[in-house]
Amino acid sequence: MTHNDTPVTRRRLLQGFGALTAGTMFSGIRVAFASAPVDTRFIFVILRGAMDGLNVIPPYGDSNYTEARNGLALKPADYAPLDTFYGAHNNLANFAAMFRAKEAIALQAAATPYRLRSHFDGQNVLESGGLAPHELPTGWLNRALALYGARDAKLGLAVGETIPLSLQGKVEVATWAPDVFGMPSDTMLILLDKMYNKDRLFEQTLKEAVNVHTIADQALGGPDAMKKMGNGGNLQNKVAMQKTAEAVGKILSDPQGPRIATMEINGWDTHFQQGTDKGPLANNLAALDAGFGALKESLGAHWQNTVIFAATEFGRTVRQNGTAGTDHGTASCAFLLGGAVDGGRVVAAWPGLGGNNLYQNRDLAPTTDLRQVAKAVLVEHLHLERAGVEKHVFPASADLRPLEGLIRA
Amino acid sequence: MTANKPTFIAVTRFGLGAAPGDFDTIDKPRQWLASQLDPRYVQSAAPQNIPTTMEALQQMRTNNMMMRQSRMMAKATGNAEMEAQLADKIKAKNKEKQQRVVGQDAAMIRAAAVSPAPFFERLVRFWTNHFTVSVTKGQDATLIAPYVQEAIRPHVLGNFHDLLRAATRHPAMEIYLDNQISMGPHSRAGLRQRKGLNENLARETMELHSIGVDGGYTQTDVTEFSEILTGWTVDRDNKGDGSGFFFNPNMHEPGDKTFLGEIYHDNGVHEGEHALQVLAHHPATGKFLATKLVRHFIADDPPPAAVAHLAQAYNAHHGNLTPVYRALINMKEAWEHPLAKLKTPDELFLSLLRAGGLTHKLKDNQIIGPLRMLGQMPFSAPSPAGWSDKSADWMSAQALLQRINIARLAGRLLSTQFNPSYLMENTIGPVASNETRRAVLNAGSVEEAITLLFSSPEFQRR
Numbered sequence: 001m002t003h004n005d006t007p008v009t010r011r012r013l014l015q016g017f018g019a020l021t022a023g024t025m026f027s028g029i030r031v032a033f034a035s036a037p038v039d040t041r042f043i044f045v046i047l048r049g050a051m052d053g054l055n056v057i058p059p060y061g062d063s064n065y066t067e068a069r070n071g072l073a074l075k076p077a078d079y080a081p082l083d084t085f086y087g088a089h090n091n092l093a094n095f096a097a098m099f100r101a102k103e104a105i106a107l108q109a110a111a112t113p114y115r116l117r118s119h120f121d122g123q124n125v126l127e128s129g130g131l132a133p134h135e136l137p138t139g140w141l142n143r144a145l146a147l148y149g150a151r152d153a154k155l156g157l158a159v160g161e162t163i164p165l166s167l168q169g170k171v172e173v174a175t176w177a178p179d180v181f182g183m184p185s186d187t188m189l190i191l192l193d194k195m196y197n198k199d200r201l202f203e204q205t206l207k208e209a210v211n212v213h214t215i216a217d218q219a220l221g222g223p224d225a226m227k228k229m230g231n232g233g234n235l236q237n238k239v240a241m242q243k244t245a246e247a248v249g250k251i252l253s254d255p256q257g258p259r260i261a262t263m264e265i266n267g268w269d270t271h272f273q274q275g276t277d278k279g280p281l282a283n284n285l286a287a288l289d290a291g292f293g294a295l296k297e298s299l300g301a302h303w304q305n306t307v308i309f310a311a312t313e314f315g316r317t318v319r320q321n322g323t324a325g326t327d328h329g330t331a332s333c334a335f336l337l338g339g340a341v342d343g344g345r346v347v348a349a350w351p352g353l354g355g356n357n358l359y360q361n362r363d364l365a366p367t368t369d370l371r372q373v374a375k376a377v378l379v380e381h382l383h384l385e386r387a388g389v390e391k392h393v394f395p396a397s398a399d400l401r402p403l404e405g406l407i408r409a
Numbered sequence: 410m411t412a413n414k415p416t417f418i419a420v421t422r423f424g425l426g427a428a429p430g431d432f433d434t435i436d437k438p439r440q441w442l443a444s445q446l447d448p449r450y451v452q453s454a455a456p457q458n459i460p461t462t463m464e465a466l467q468q469m470r471t472n473n474m475m476m477r478q479s480r481m482m483a484k485a486t487g488n489a490e491m492e493a494q495l496a497d498k499i500k501a502k503n504k505e506k507q508q509r510v511v512g513q514d515a516a517m518i519r520a521a522a523v524s525p526a527p528f529f530e531r532l533v534r535f536w537t538n539h540f541t542v543s544v545t546k547g548q549d550a551t552l553i554a555p556y557v558q559e560a561i562r563p564h565v566l567g568n569f570h571d572l573l574r575a576a577t578r579h580p581a582m583e584i585y586l587d588n589q590i591s592m593g594p595h596s597r598a599g600l601r602q603r604k605g606l607n608e609n610l611a612r613e614t615m616e617l618h619s620i621g622v623d624g625g626y627t628q629t630d631v632t633e634f635s636e637i638l639t640g641w642t643v644d645r646d647n648k649g650d651g652s653g654f655f656f657n658p659n660m661h662e663p664g665d666k667t668f669l670g671e672i673y674h675d676n677g678v679h680e681g682e683h684a685l686q687v688l689a690h691h692p693a694t695g696k697f698l699a700t701k702l703v704r705h706f707i708a709d710d711p712p713p714a715a716v717a718h719l720a721q722a723y724n725a726h727h728g729n730l731t732p733v734y735r736a737l738i739n740m741k742e743a744w745e746h747p748l749a750k751l752k753t754p755d756e757l758f759l760s761l762l763r764a765g766g767l768t769h770k771l772k773d774n775q776i777i778g779p780l781r782m783l784g785q786m787p788f789s790a791p792s793p794a795g796w797s798d799k800s801a802d803w804m805s806a807q808a809l810l811q812r813i814n815i816a817r818l819a820g821r822l823l824s825t826q827f828n829p830s831y832l833m834e835n836t837i838g839p840v841a842s843n844e845t846r847r848a849v850l851n852a853g854s855v856e857e858a859i860t861l862l863f864s865s866p867e868f869q870r871r
Contacts, residue, residue: 050853120855123854163825164825165825191852192848192864208806264856266857
């Protein structure tokens with residue numbers, strides 16, 4: 001598409017969003033209106049790094065919660081109760097408000113079929129929709145798009161420089177990303193610092209860089225000042241996430257735009273100094289929540305037809321490890337949000353946190369298969385035939401019932 | 410995987426970085442390097458669709474003529490609207506030209522990144538930087554790609570004299586170092602226009618291109634050499650031999666000159682030709698070039714024994730460069746300390762393109778953008794000395810952050826294509842530290858793992 005036939009709405013959006021470039025923004029996201037098979041919207045948010053679900057949707061009603069987490073459990077002041085058993089971390093204020101408005105669901109003790117603990121393999125299963133890593137070469141969302149048949153329009157949008165596996169496959173999809181880099185996340189800086197441990201030049205220079213930026217932050221009036229000035233690329237940054245999500249909402253609102261999008265947020269791999277009310281996990285949640293809020297706002301009237309599904313590859317150990325963090329685990333929580341969600345409930349078959357209840361004596365046991373959620377969205381929200389979904393999208397899942405009642409009738 | 414340190418050194422220190430599979434296919438690293446000293450790569454691995462020097466000059470001529478005519482018309486009629494149109498026209502032309510240059514620069518980078526002879530390409534880049542031309546002086550950038558193609562590339566494996574001569578004669582150099590405006594004060598043009606010498610080219614040809622600042626010349630030598638070179642200019646009106654060079658006798662200083670102790674009788678263009686012969690075969694030149702080669706390929710502080718060895722090869726082979734490269738790769742110092750030097754941004758970016766197979770996935774602007782971000786926009790070196798070859802000049806807090814940002818970009822682009830462990834083994838496997846291995850293998854996502862891999866000291870060094 002050339003610049004000249006860019007729809008006015010998107011051109012305006014571009015002008016109001018200086019960080020974006022025309023090249024990435026407009027490449028191929030135009031859809032012929034008449035050919036769009038559904039008027040619903042779906043966003044799959046991939047939470048990479050294994051989110052610690054127990055401190056996101058804390059099962060405070062489980063009498064073993066505080067003891068089992070040995071020092072890492074959220075205190076009552078750190079969460080808002082969602083019901084008499086589960087809460088939501090304070091940094092999920094938008095999510096909690098949507099929950100109360102009955103347009104958000106939290107799922108607990110959910111997992112993919114993958115039972116080992118490699119991030120890459122876990123994400124491969126989450127995104128390919130297979131039973132084992134590398135069993136399927138394409139993504140479940142792309143295979144779902146294929147069920148709509150051949151179209152001259154791009155229904156899928158990958159938010160990012162590249163297409164995640166979940167959207168990879170035969171059907172062509174669009175990509176879009178804000179292209180401004182900010183500082184690497186704190187998590188990344190810590191990892192870099194450790195990696196540079198034996199190389200004096202790199203180690204010293206990185207420290208210097210961090211110092212310089214800290215000073216600049218202070219000079220500009222607080223750590224957010226720099227970020228406000230264009231920390232665009234890193235969705236772990238709250239402002240960047242907010243701006244990006246705003247733009248995504250607008251792109252999906254365009255009648256000629258795509259219908260289905262993926263977003264990715266890194267940094268859930270909290271092996272050290274995870275924190276409770278504050279810390280890397282809390283910061284990531286704040287960014288994610290800002291994204292939820294911005295999507296709702298910018299989708300406007302389309303929010304009523306929207307489902308957002310956010311999931312991670314696996315959870316983390318119930319117990320704290322030796323560096324005030326958690327290691328790779330099994331089940332975690334997931335989110336469903338949107339006007340089309342029949343919300344206000346936590347959906348879980350709670351396995352318990354007592355000694356005998358843990359998976360391999362360390363992890364939250366999985367009782368819900370994330371594919372049950374995805375299948376429900378595909379069938380009830382995106383109006384795809386269940387038989388086709390079970391044949392092409394999630395093969396070998398025929399005996400896995402889509403969860404009922406997630407989507408408004 | 411049979412990867413070992415010599416293979417790693419051949420591929421990263423002498424080549425342009427590892428592409429997946431390189432470590433498996435290169436089992437005799439020294440032979441692999443020697444096999445690339447083959448003149449067929451001058452053509453076979455060259456970038457496509459680069460205009461010739463004559464074509465570039467012709468285009469400049471056409472543009473200038475059009476502009477001149479429009480300007481005259483606008484002036485003659487005094488028409489404000491016409492003048493505004495002219496301004497728009499100039500703007501559009503400049504934009505079009507800029508885009509053309511970005512395309513050519515990107516084409517050159519792409520060709521190098523996919524070349525089957527990365528050592529040969531490294532040598533092309535080394536000599537291009539040695540004979541730097543730069544857009545920082547507002548020179549016509551459209552001449553630069555033809556300059557590399559015609560003046561540098563064909564002579565990289567030949568005799569240094571031919572390389573020196575081709576670079577010095579080329580319009581890009583004549584313009585960059587001001588020789589096109591240098592006139593003998595007693596030449597016809599000089600007397601008529603009351604203009605005189607510009608010493609820039611003469612000085613830099615000695616100081617930066619041949620005998621070096623310690624080569625034993627005086628200010629008198631600089632002045633006399635400037636006189637010798639007067640009249641060496643650009644073939645603006647298509648009157649020359651088809652190379653882009655034109656000797657204008659009207660600008661040439663008449664009379665005898667004394668340069669480096671030798672008397673040059675009035676002999677037009679032949680004075681300069683002889684002077685370049687003398688400089689190419691001067692003993693100081695061998696030492697100067699040997700020092701630069703050793704600094705580039707081996708260590709920031711060149712070991713004196715290695716320099717002496719290469720200088721000796723240069724002199725023994727009368728300035729033929731291929732035997733010098735052979736001596737370089739046969740030296741034991743060349744195979745020690747695998748991570749002694751920091752990659753320049755250019756080297757870093759090329760190695761990223763190779764590692765990730767990204768060469769043809771990026772648009773022209775996405776090829777040039779990162780280099781701008783990293784502070785090494787093609788052909789914009791801050792001085793005629795070219796880009797620094799010392800690690801310290803490429804490291805700072807912001808520079809490191811930008812390097813990490815480029816790694817983040819690559820991490821995003823590649824996260825769905827690569828297994829980080831595979832990519833690590835295939836790029837830095839033979840030298841990866843425990844710290845780097847741990848960081849890459851334990852990262853929270855493929856994107857982060859690849860970001861860490863490309864940010865690692867082992868990937869950032871060579």
